[in-house]
Amino acid sequence: xxxxxRYLLILTLLAGAAGCATQTxxxxxxxxxxxxxxxxxxxxxxxxxxxxxQPGLDDVPRNREELTFSxxxxxxxxxxxxxxxxxxQNSGNWGVVRVVPGRLESVDLAITGTILQSxxxxxxxxxxxxxxxxxxxxxxxxxEVVSKYSYDPRMRRSEDAFQGLFNKIANDLLAYKQRNIxxxxxxxxxxxxxxxxxxDFAPQVFDEYLAENRNGILEVKRLPAQNDPILNRIENIRxxxxxxxxxxxxxxxxxxxxxxxxxxxxxxxSYDEVMKMDRLAADARRxxxxxxxxxxxxxxxxxxxxxxxxxxSPVILASGGWLIKDAFDKGDERALHVEALAELGNSLEMxxxxxxxxxxxxxxxxxxxxxxQYEQWREILADIYSNEIGEATSSEQ
Amino acid sequence: MPLKMTFGKSQKAKLDIRSTVTQGSxxxxxxxxxxxxxxxxxxxTAVLAGCQTSSSSSSSSSMPSMPSPSSSPSSPSTPSMPSSSPSxxxTSSSSSSxxxxxxxxSSSSSxSSSSSSSSSSSSQSQQGGQQSSQQSGQTASTSxxxxxxxxxxxxxxxxxxxxxxxxxxxxxxxxxxxxxxxxGSQSNGGFDQAGGQNNGGFDTAGNNGDGQNSGSxxxxxxxxxGNGDDPFADLSDGRGQVMTASERxxxxxxxxxxxxxEFDGMILGERERVQAQADDAGSGVMSGGGSGSGNGGDxxxxxxxxxxxxxxxxxxxxxxxxxxxxxxxxxxETTQEETFPVPDDIPPGANDDVVARQLREAAMRExxxxxxxxxxxxxxxxxxxxx
Numbered sequence: 001x002x003x004x005x006r007y008l009l010i011l012t013l014l015a016g017a018a019g020c021a022t023q024t025x026x027x028x029x030x031x032x033x034x035x036x037x038x039x040x041x042x043x044x045x046x047x048x049x050x051x052x053x054q055p056g057l058d059d060v061p062r063n064r065e066e067l068t069f070s071x072x073x074x075x076x077x078x079x080x081x082x083x084x085x086x087x088x089q090n091s092g093n094w095g096v097v098r099v100v101p102g103r104l105e106s107v108d109l110a111i112t113g114t115i116l117q118s119x120x121x122x123x124x125x126x127x128x129x130x131x132x133x134x135x136x137x138x139x140x141x142x143x144e145v146v147s148k149y150s151y152d153p154r155m156r157r158s159e160d161a162f163q164g165l166f167n168k169i170a171n172d173l174l175a176y177k178q179r180n181i182x183x184x185x186x187x188x189x190x191x192x193x194x195x196x197x198x199x200d201f202a203p204q205v206f207d208e209y210l211a212e213n214r215n216g217i218l219e220v221k222r223l224p225a226q227n228d229p230i231l232n233r234i235e236n237i238r239x240x241x242x243x244x245x246x247x248x249x250x251x252x253x254x255x256x257x258x259x260x261x262x263x264x265x266x267x268x269x270s271y272d273e274v275m276k277m278d279r280l281a282a283d284a285r286r287x288x289x290x291x292x293x294x295x296x297x298x299x300x301x302x303x304x305x306x307x308x309x310x311x312x313s314p315v316i317l318a319s320g321g322w323l324i325k326d327a328f329d330k331g332d333e334r335a336l337h338v339e340a341l342a343e344l345g346n347s348l349e350m351x352x353x354x355x356x357x358x359x360x361x362x363x364x365x366x367x368x369x370x371x372x373q374y375e376q377w378r379e380i381l382a383d384i385y386s387n388e389i390g391e392a393t394s395s396e397q
Numbered sequence: 398m399p400l401k402m403t404f405g406k407s408q409k410a411k412l413d414i415r416s417t418v419t420q421g422s423x424x425x426x427x428x429x430x431x432x433x434x435x436x437x438x439x440x441x442t443a444v445l446a447g448c449q450t451s452s453s454s455s456s457s458s459s460m461p462s463m464p465s466p467s468s469s470p471s472s473p474s475t476p477s478m479p480s481s482s483p484s485x486x487x488t489s490s491s492s493s494s495x496x497x498x499x500x501x502x503s504s505s506s507s508x509s510s511s512s513s514s515s516s517s518s519s520s521q522s523q524q525g526g527q528q529s530s531q532q533s534g535q536t537a538s539t540s541x542x543x544x545x546x547x548x549x550x551x552x553x554x555x556x557x558x559x560x561x562x563x564x565x566x567x568x569x570x571x572x573x574x575x576x577x578x579x580x581g582s583q584s585n586g587g588f589d590q591a592g593g594q595n596n597g598g599f600d601t602a603g604n605n606g607d608g609q610n611s612g613s614x615x616x617x618x619x620x621x622x623g624n625g626d627d628p629f630a631d632l633s634d635g636r637g638q639v640m641t642a643s644e645r646x647x648x649x650x651x652x653x654x655x656x657x658x659e660f661d662g663m664i665l666g667e668r669e670r671v672q673a674q675a676d677d678a679g680s681g682v683m684s685g686g687g688s689g690s691g692n693g694g695d696x697x698x699x700x701x702x703x704x705x706x707x708x709x710x711x712x713x714x715x716x717x718x719x720x721x722x723x724x725x726x727x728x729x730e731t732t733q734e735e736t737f738p739v740p741d742d743i744p745p746g747a748n749d750d751v752v753a754r755q756l757r758e759a760a761m762r763e764x765x766x767x768x769x770x771x772x773x774x775x776x777x778x779x780x781x782x783x784x
Contacts, residue, residue, distance in 0.1 A: 253675075254671055254675050257675070373659070377653065381653075384646055387646050
């Protein structure tokens with residue numbers, strides 16, 4: 001009798017443990033954007049450049065590989081970068097916020113990141129923020145788990161399902177700035193970024209204006225004259241660079257607008273699929289454990305001298321067998337959901353891949369033309385500088 | 398003195414002859430001596446005349462080369478003329494004994510003043526720093542030098558050779574030649590100054606010009622990836638002359654402005670194109686939640702309808718979404734499209750869910766009557782009308 005009670009107690013504990021493992025609490029809290037209450041002077045407003053996020057395909061967890069689609073992830077990099085830029089721009093705490101491919105050295109604040117996980121339920125980003133002097137502001141991982149209400153049309157806002165994640169990043173950025181960056185620091189950052197840009201076009205002139213200290217932080221050694229003709233020319237070039245970046249924003253904006261609907265729908269469906277998959281996986285795991293335990297207990301009961309245990313052993317064995325069979329069935333059902341999700345992903349890939357390729361082609365074409373023009377301007381500036389140096393030498397002599 | 402001798406006629410004749418002979422011999426003796434003297438004097442004169450003839454011929458040959466700034470020095474007495482200053486005036490060397498009118502203090506001062514003026518003109522030409530200025534400087538210095546050199550050449554002939562040689566040889570460093578006569582030294586000093594300054598000035602101008610040219614070409618060469626070509630060589634095309642520094646800078650600025658205009662046009666064209674594409678795609682269309690899965694969208698079950706808003710999908714007698722121009726259909730079509738009347742048995746769709754609303758809108762926009770009727774049938778089946 002004691003052995004029977006002991007077996008039943010073990011089975012009960014196992015069942016309870018398996019059940020507790022599937023307990024998940026979802027929060028529907030939405031992180032709003034925080035605005036800086038005090039007005040910021042124009043000279044202290046920092047511009048932000050966000051690099052296109054890395055797809056992170058090499059860091060996909062093993063259990064999520066079947067939920068990750070490369071073309072969808074590539075499109076998500078543009079989407080996430082653009083959404084973060086929108087969040088920062090809408091906060092009103094910063095200057096111009098743009099998604100900038102490539103050069104980030106001449107931007108006041110440069111944000112780079114990697115998408116570690118992105119399905120309908122969870123988004124994880126590794127975010128790195130650094131100013132033009134080389135000082136790192138933020139380097140941490142952000143994660144957001146949404147509930148089904150994020151996709152409920154009745155409760156859904158016009159914002160993205162993971163808008164809270166981007167708001168959280170923006171709020172952390174503002175908090176860091178308020179704690180650690182003074183007005184002079186902000187002006188210094190702007191100056192360094194301006195000289196960085198000038199140095200890119202006229203290194204023979206502006207190389208000596210910046211120096212790196214032993215901590216790897218750039219410091220301003222000299223300031224160019226306000227009426228420096230070379231600097232005035234570079235200012236004109238910088239205005240054109242802003243135009244070029246704005247043109248790229250049009251590309252990204254169009255792309256996001258085109259992909260938003262199918263991508264949002266994909267995330268909603270993938271959320272359902274992921275939830276079901278996770279639930280089925282948990283159920284299968286629990287049933288497997290209980291089934292194995294029941295079979296063990298039933299086998300042990302057949303050896304028992306207790307009549308109750310002996311006669312209940314077939315029931316226990318049958319229960320165990322049924323639980324194991326159910327575990328396999330749930331596994332098969334989960335596989336169906338995986339296939340359905342794969343079909344969703346393939347369908348979305350087929351739609352997004354041409355748009356992504358077109359965006360990349362346009363971006364590369366425009367960037368190539370711009371870089372070629374920049375190279376011509378660098379040559380002209382070098383020649384102008386040599387001309388002026390030669391004049392100065394001859395006048396001195 | 399004939400001897401009065403009382404000799405006979407023969408003796409007298411003999412005496413006469415003898416006296417004549419004596420007188421002739423005496424005369425002969427006297428003539429021979431004078432002849433000798435004459436010969437000696439003649440030889441000396443010839444020698445002196447020959448010297449004068451050679452000196453006068455050399456001075457006359459150098460005169461025609463004055464106007465030519467690039468003429469090579471023709472005087473063999475000036476072998477040490479610097480090669481870097483080919484336009485240096487090939488001034489003549491003059492012998493001190495050839496001409497009686499050698500430079501005086503006034504003439505030497507005038508020569509020095511003219512040489513100083515030429516040096517000032519050459520120094521002014523240095524400031525140009527370009528080849529054109531080189532040439533002008535050269536011309537100025539050459540002309541000034543040529544203007545001064547004849548005077549110094551003609552006026553300072555007493556030590557002109559030596560002085561010019563010294564000037565030629567030491568022109569680069571402008572050292573003063575040492576001469577015997579003050580006039581010569583002054584002229585030579587002046588000429589040396591002129592020569593030195595000319596040389597120095599020319600060298601400076603040449604060096605400046607070369608340096609500037611090389612610097613600018615270096616810059617352009619550097620910019621041109623060191624291929625030795627000036628990428629901005631076409632700036633002076635059609636001008637027929639080398640540009641000054643300010644002109645080159647102005648031309649480069651103009652090219653920079655052209656690049657700006659071209660860049661602006663390119664960017665604006667791109668933005669207009671993107672904007673047009675956005676307008677064509679219907680940037681004002683909100684197509685969120687365009688999926689038709691709805692309540693029956695459990696894709697885990699075989700045969701369940703699966704509709705993605707991107708394109709027409711049908712599965713197991715499910716929903717048929719007619720394709721639109723862009724292959725997508727949204728819930729909230731705000732574009733002005735032709736709509737067809739709703740059948741009488743269809744109630745207002747205020748309580749429609751997403752799927753029913755999509756069916757209604759698709760049916761209302763469908764121009765094909767048969768397809769439109771099928772869509773209404775699907776709507777009736779989905780909403781349970783008539784069941």
